[in-house]
Amino acid sequence: MDAEVQTRKKYYNTEDDSSRRETTSLPGHPVMPVHTAEVLRQVEESGVIPGGWVGGDAWFGSVATSVEVFKRFSVNSTFIVKNNQDFFPMKALHAVLTARHGDRPAGHWVTMTTTISGVPLIAVAYAWSQNRVSYFISTCGSTEVSPIKYESKFEDAWGNTSFKLINRPKLAHFLYEYLPLIDEHNKQRQNILALEKVWLTKDVWFRNVTTLLGQCTVDMHRCSRNRMIEKGVSPSKVDSIRILKFTDMMCGGLKQWPKPKQHFLIVGNEYGKGDGRLTRIYGKDGERTKPPTKQQEQQGRNIGNAYVRNCFVCRGYLSKKGKQINNQTFFWCSKCRMPLCRTDRSKDEEFGPPGSRHLTCVDAHYYASHNSVICCGKIHGQKEQFPKEEQLSLHPRRSSRKLVYGGGFVHFICD
Numbered sequence: 001m002d003a004e005v006q007t008r009k010k011y012y013n014t015e016d017d018s019s020r021r022e023t024t025s026l027p028g029h030p031v032m033p034v035h036t037a038e039v040l041r042q043v044e045e046s047g048v049i050p051g052g053w054v055g056g057d058a059w060f061g062s063v064a065t066s067v068e069v070f071k072r073f074s075v076n077s078t079f080i081v082k083n084n085q086d087f088f089p090m091k092a093l094h095a096v097l098t099a100r101h102g103d104r105p106a107g108h109w110v111t112m113t114t115t116i117s118g119v120p121l122i123a124v125a126y127a128w129s130q131n132r133v134s135y136f137i138s139t140c141g142s143t144e145v146s147p148i149k150y151e152s153k154f155e156d157a158w159g160n161t162s163f164k165l166i167n168r169p170k171l172a173h174f175l176y177e178y179l180p181l182i183d184e185h186n187k188q189r190q191n192i193l194a195l196e197k198v199w200l201t202k203d204v205w206f207r208n209v210t211t212l213l214g215q216c217t218v219d220m221h222r223c224s225r226n227r228m229i230e231k232g233v234s235p236s237k238v239d240s241i242r243i244l245k246f247t248d249m250m251c252g253g254l255k256q257w258p259k260p261k262q263h264f265l266i267v268g269n270e271y272g273k274g275d276g277r278l279t280r281i282y283g284k285d286g287e288r289t290k291p292p293t294k295q296q297e298q299q300g301r302n303i304g305n306a307y308v309r310n311c312f313v314c315r316g317y318l319s320k321k322g323k324q325i326n327n328q329t330f331f332w333c334s335k336c337r338m339p340l341c342r343t344d345r346s347k348d349e350e351f352g353p354p355g356s357r358h359l360t361c362v363d364a365h366y367y368a369s370h371n372s373v374i375c376c377g378k379i380h381g382q383k384e385q386f387p388k389e390e391q392l393s394l395h396p397r398r399s400s401r402k403l404v405y406g407g408g409f410v411h412f413i414c415d
Contacts, residue, residue: 011036026087065137107128108167122141220250277333
């Protein structure tokens, strides 16, 4: 989190001097960590009564957090410890666990107790698999074996999902019963609402806005459910309003956004194949431009050239020299992805005398017969070639005979 934002929040700096950091009750009185200040604000604003309990995952967990929560609010706590290891005997716990149980530690744990600044603490190292260990710090709870065992799932030699039951302490079981509630919010946003899977989020800023909108939607859904419960709505009706149904209700009264004028051409189609719409040519991920080349990056560009193809209908005509005509286009048929240009070629002498072509390439594509090579049908391949036997030359044929003048008569000599 931004340091400038943290300095304006409670418990990070002292109340009498905003430029002086708050200190903890740990030996040496180190400054207040950011995560501990956040937990203190959460406990205070949540109204947890003295003697209550709070828990959290590894970002919030540390010895400083447990000590400060108990010293300031008389509230017990249990946290997972991972990165915030100050005053926590992680290496010692792991060494004892390894010495006692070797390479088969699953279902075993090691406990150490101490008192810091008058706060009793329990440090636990619990191996929930043969190579995974979780660490806990708590001011309350029991380290006896929980009657409800941990269900460890794994894949057997035949690829089937199997499981085995592993012992765990009551302290860890109690915390794990509540930790999924923290992840339930993200699960609703990422897996159920899943705006990122519905909207193309290639732009990093649009991706952030999409995530923020998803979080706000889930918060509003949960707030609405709580209000319904307060008003006495039956639990079955409250549970029936899922997140997707809630979003439909929330967006049902929105005014439809006016669509801008589309940059594609609508033409008739007597054979009913295709919808007559041209769209921009795009890549495999929906992007309309290629990645920039090294030369373009040196010029300060962050996008490359647009995707272009040679118009397939234009490739069906021959120039005066008998060569295939290639005209690049940014568009293709939205139905079959055949590259098509929208230029009027009726006066283009490259194809022949003026008036030789009375249809644009788009018209020719959508009015073509079913058995024509340019009709709208199957998906057009990128490497598909125009058949040479189908190519057409609209240029008038010129005689190769030479004129020889002599004696007042014209003689034709054929080559």
